[in-house]
Amino acid sequence: MTTQATSPTLIRQAAVFDGSRLVAAQDVLIDGPLIAAVGAHLEAPAGATVLDGAGRTLLPGLIDAHTHTTDTAQLRQALLFGITTELDMGGSAETARRMRAAAKERDDLADVRVATTGATAPGGHPCQLVELGMIEPFPTVAGPDEADAFVAARVAEGADHLKIFIEDGTAIGKPLPLMSPQTVTALIRAAHERGLRTVAHTLTRDAARQAIDCGIDGLAHAPADGPSDPALIEAAAAGGVFVVPTLTALTGMTTTPAEYELAYDPRLRPYADPQWLADLDEIRATAPAQRTGPIGVDPRHAADAALRMYQLGVPLLAGTDGTGGHGHPTTHGISYHGELALLVAAGLTPAQALTAATAAPADAFGLTDRGRIAPGLRADLLLVDGDPTRDVTALRSITALWRNGTPVERTAPRAVQTQYQIQE
Numbered sequence: 001m002t003t004q005a006t007s008p009t010l011i012r013q014a015a016v017f018d019g020s021r022l023v024a025a026q027d028v029l030i031d032g033p034l035i036a037a038v039g040a041h042l043e044a045p046a047g048a049t050v051l052d053g054a055g056r057t058l059l060p061g062l063i064d065a066h067t068h069t070t071d072t073a074q075l076r077q078a079l080l081f082g083i084t085t086e087l088d089m090g091g092s093a094e095t096a097r098r099m100r101a102a103a104k105e106r107d108d109l110a111d112v113r114v115a116t117t118g119a120t121a122p123g124g125h126p127c128q129l130v131e132l133g134m135i136e137p138f139p140t141v142a143g144p145d146e147a148d149a150f151v152a153a154r155v156a157e158g159a160d161h162l163k164i165f166i167e168d169g170t171a172i173g174k175p176l177p178l179m180s181p182q183t184v185t186a187l188i189r190a191a192h193e194r195g196l197r198t199v200a201h202t203l204t205r206d207a208a209r210q211a212i213d214c215g216i217d218g219l220a221h222a223p224a225d226g227p228s229d230p231a232l233i234e235a236a237a238a239g240g241v242f243v244v245p246t247l248t249a250l251t252g253m254t255t256t257p258a259e260y261e262l263a264y265d266p267r268l269r270p271y272a273d274p275q276w277l278a279d280l281d282e283i284r285a286t287a288p289a290q291r292t293g294p295i296g297v298d299p300r301h302a303a304d305a306a307l308r309m310y311q312l313g314v315p316l317l318a319g320t321d322g323t324g325g326h327g328h329p330t331t332h333g334i335s336y337h338g339e340l341a342l343l344v345a346a347g348l349t350p351a352q353a354l355t356a357a358t359a360a361p362a363d364a365f366g367l368t369d370r371g372r373i374a375p376g377l378r379a380d381l382l383l384v385d386g387d388p389t390r391d392v393t394a395l396r397s398i399t400a401l402w403r404n405g406t407p408v409e410r411t412a413p414r415a416v417q418t419q420y421q422i423q424e
Contacts, residue, residue, distance in 0.1 A: 007047045007048055007049055008029060008030060008031040008032075008036065008044075008045045008047070008048040008049070009029070009030040009048060009049045009050075009051065009402075009407075010027060010028070010029050010030075010042060010044045010045075010048045010049070010050045010051070011027065011028045011029075011030075011051045011053045011058055011383065011400075012027050012050060012051065012052055012053055012054075013025050013026075013027065013052070013053050013054045014026060014027075014028065014053025014054070014056050014057060014058040014383065015053075015056070015057045015058070015387060016028060016038065016057070016058050016059075016373055017057055017058070017059045017060075017351070017354055017358075017373075017388070017389060018038075018060075018372055018373040018374065019060050019355060019358045019359030019362075019371055019372035019373065020355055020359055020372075021351070022057070022351065022387075022389045025040065026038055026039065026040060026058075027039060027040065027041065027042040028042075028053075028058055028373065028381075029042055029045070029048075030379045030381070030402060030405055031045070031405075032379075032405050033378060033379055033404045033405035033406075034375075034376060034377065034378065034379055034405060035373060035374065035375055035376065035377050035378075035379050035381075036375060037375055038373060038374060038375060051383070051400065053383060055385065055386070056383050056384060056385055056386070056399060057383070057384050057386065057387055057388055057389070057394070058373065058381060058382070058383050059354065059358065059373070059381070059382055059383075059384070059388070059395075060358040060359070060362075060370065060371050060372055060373055060377075060380060060381065061082065061083070061084025061085060061358075061370065061378075061380030061381060061382060061401075061402075061403065062081075062082045062083045062084065062085075062318070062336060062357045062358065062382070062395075063083070063084070063085045063086075063087065063317075063318070063357060063358060063361040063362060063367075063370070063371060064078060064083050064085070064086045064087065064110075064318065064319055064320055064322065064332075064336050065087045065244045065317035065318060065319035065361040065364070065365075066087065066089050066220055066221075066244045066246055066249075066317075066319030066320060066321050066322075067086045067087065067088050067089065067112075067319070067320060067321070067322045067323075067332060068088060068089060068090065068091055068321070068322070068323045069086055069088045069091070069095075069096075069099050069112055069114075069332070070091060070092075070095050070099075070323075072098075072099065072102045072106075072109055073273075073413075074322075074331075074332040075099065075102070075103060075109035075110045075112060075332070076108060076109055076110075076413070077273055077331070077332045077333040077334075077413065078110040078322075078332040078333045078336075079108065079109055079110040079333075079401070079403060079408060080271045080333055080408075080410055080413065081268070081271065081333035081334055081336060081337065081398075082336075082382040082384075082395065082398055082401060083110050083332075083333060083336055084110055084111060084370070084380035084382075084403050085110060085111045085112070085113070085361075085367070085370060085380070086110050086111070086112045086113075086332070087112075087113050087161070087319070087361065087365060088112055088113065088114045088115055089115050089118075089163050089199060089201075089220055089321075090115045090116070090117070090118040090163040091114075091115075091116070091117075092116075092117075092135075092136065093116040093117055093157040093158070096114035096115075096116045096157065096158060096159075097157070097158055099112050099114065100112060100113075100114055100158060107403045107404045107405075107406040107408075108403075108406075108408065108409075109403075110403070111380075111403070111404075113160040113161065113365065113367075114158065114159060114160055115154075115159055115160070115161050115162060115163040115199070116154050116157040116158065116159040117138050117139060117153075117154060117157065117159075118162075118163035118164065118165055118201070119140075119141050119147075119150060119151075119162065119163065119164045119165065119179070119187050120140055120141065120164075120165040120167075120179065121140060121141065121142070121176075121177040121178055121179045121183075122140045122142055122177065123140075123176065123177045124140065124165060124167065124176050124177045124178060124179065125165050125167035125169065125172075125176050125201070126165070127140070127176075128174065128176065139153065141179060141183055141187065143180070143182075143183055144180070144182045144183045144185070144186035145186075146183075147183060147186035147187045147189075147190050148186070148190045150187065150190075151187060151190035151191050151194060151196070152190075152194070154196075155194050155196070159196065160196070160365075161191075161196050161197045161198065161199060161365065162187065162188075162191040162196045162197070162198045162199070163199055163200075163201065163220070164179075164184060164187055164188070164198060164199070164200045164201070164211070164216070165179075165200075165201045166178065166179070166184065166200050166201065166202050166207040166210055166211050167201055167202070167203065167207065168204075168206075168207070170204060170225070170296065171203040171204055171224075171225055171296060171297050172203075181210060181213070181214055184200075184210070184211070184214040184216075185214045185215060188214055188215045188216060188217075189215075197217045197218070197364070197365060197366065198215075198216050198217045198218070199216070199217065199218045199219070199220050199244075200216045200218070200219055200220060201220045201221065202219055202220070202221060202223065203221055203223065203224055203225060203297055204223060204224075204225040205223040205225060205226060205229050205232050207223075208223040208232060208236070209229075209231075209232050209235060211241075212232075212235050212236055212239040212241055213235070213239075215239075216239075216241060217241060217242065217364070218241050218242040218243065218244065218317070218364060219236075219241060219242075219243045219244065220244055220246070220319075220321075221244065221245070221246045221249075221250075221302065221321070222243055222244075222245040222246070222247075222302035222303070222305045222306040222309075223301070223302065223305050224250060224297045224298055224299065224301045224302035224305070225296045225297055225298075225301065226296070226301055227301060227304070228301070228304050228305045228308050230308075232305075233305065233308045233309050233312060233314075234312065236309050236312070236314050237309065237312035237313050237314050241314060242314065242315040242316070242317055242360070242364040243306060243309055243314055243315070243316055243317070244316075244317045244318075244319035245302055245303065245306040245316060245319075245339075245342075245343065245346075246302075246319055246320060246321040246339070247299055247302060247303055247306070247339060247342040247343065247346065248320050248321075248330055248335050248336075248338040248339040248342055249320060249321035249322075249330045249335075250297065250298075250299035250302055251299050251338075251342070252328060252329045252330040252335075253297075254299065257283075257329040257330070258329075258335065258338030258339075258341070258342060259280055259329040259330065259331070259334065259335060259338060260280070260284060260329075261338070262334050262335065262337060262338050263277060263280055263334070265337075265393075265396060267393075267396035267397050268334050268337060268396050270412050271333075271334075271410060271412060271413065272333075272334050272413075273331070273413055274413070276331050276334075280329055283329055299342075303342065303345070303346035303347075304346070306343075306346060307346045307347040307348070310347075310348065310352075315356075315360045315363070315364060316343065316348070316352075316356045316360065317356055317360050317361040317364055318336065318339050318340055318343065318353065318356040318357040318360075318361070319339065319361075320332075320335045320336050320338075320339050322335050322336070336357075337393070337395060337396055340353045340354075340356075340357060340392050340395065341392060341393060343356060344392050349389075350388060350389050350390060350391060350392040351389040353392050354388060354389065354392070354395075358371045358372065359371045359372050378404060378405075379402050379404065379405035380402065380403055380404065381401070381402045382395075382398055382400070382401045382402075383398070383399050383400040383401070384396075384397050384398055384399060385397040385399055398410065
């Protein structure tokens with residue numbers, strides 16, 4: 001149930017990261033679901049709750065730009081770690097509708113935007129998972145003449161954006177059919193005509209170049225199959241695409257997942273799902289040698305490509321590819337803090353990584369009501385100890401959190417079981 005704060009809240013003398021820059025010693029007034037005012041020495045309205053922000057930083061709610069969300073427990077987990085919005089990148093249409101409806105009604109969950117059914121060729125990725133009984137059958141696209149009807153059906157399902165798979169199987173060790181460039185172009189055109197942004201699943205340099213040449217809006221992963229290709233980097237910049245590197249998901253398919261460190265951070269562990277912690281211990285104990293990841297895919301290549309694209313002006317969006325399913329270390333909420341640390345390790349400054357977590361995904365997906373701190377925007381906010389523009393791990397020290405103006409009570413969760421779903 002949605003419950004709004006009963007009185008305004010004034011946060012005094014906090015450093016404010018507004019989505020792009022840090023401003024010292026600001027007051028921020030929350031009134032209902034919105035930010036009412038930002039400035040120095042604001043007057044507290046009658047009956048307002050006043051919080052001392054000295055020594056703390058106030059930021060926009062974080063946005064995870066690549067998840068696969070199948071359960072409201074995942075949206076709750078995301079919110080506990082400061083993520084107020086998830087951008088789901090494909091799954092069951094019925095599940096997507098349920099998640100959207102729940103997030104609309106409940107301020108104790110992260111908000112969510114959904115892709116519903118992704119576009120792929122008959123037999124293309126991830127159709128192999130249907131054969132394994134891991135997901136239900138779904139519609140595919142045989143040629144450009146089917147593109148318009150496919151996109152219209154996704155709009156009818158409630159899709160907010162369109163996911164397109166360009167995966168020939170070389171990165172996962174299994175040859176798979178691909179849609180033609182003409183089909184991908186037709187899908188992008190049909191989506192744009194209906195106001196949908198388009199995001200391509202690509203793991204390789206060739207697939208990324210095809211997506212860019214066809215007019216894609218963004219890449220759901222950074223290319224990771226080899227050293228950075230200067231021509232590809234330049235094409236991404238010229239094409240105006242955005243990129244979601246998903247570095248934590250790539251490390252999660254190696255012998256050293258980022259989550260091994262995250263799970264023992266005392267700022268994070270108390271809020272982690274106990275079942276996920278148990279699963280992580282099992283992964284670490286029983287199968288470290290098998291976690292070699294997709295064939296030919298290396299997180300270091302993805303990190304380098306992401307940095308080089310960013311240096312030429314390509315927006316980077318923080319996203320995890322989090323599923324929360326059994327057998328995968330990458331999950332909702334906690335993994336996001338690993339993604340930000342990996343972006344900094346790749347070469348971004350902490351402030352640049354914070355923009356990738358807030359304003360950049362809001363801009364890329366047209367979420368004009370969030371991602372920044374300014375009067376009139378949604379009061380999706382988190383207050384943390386310290387200065388995350390100097391040390392991005394300060395984001396892990398959350399002292400207060402609001403979603404849609406409602407204070408979020410952060411309590412240690414009970415174990416939750418979520419539907420298995422492979423990372424895509």
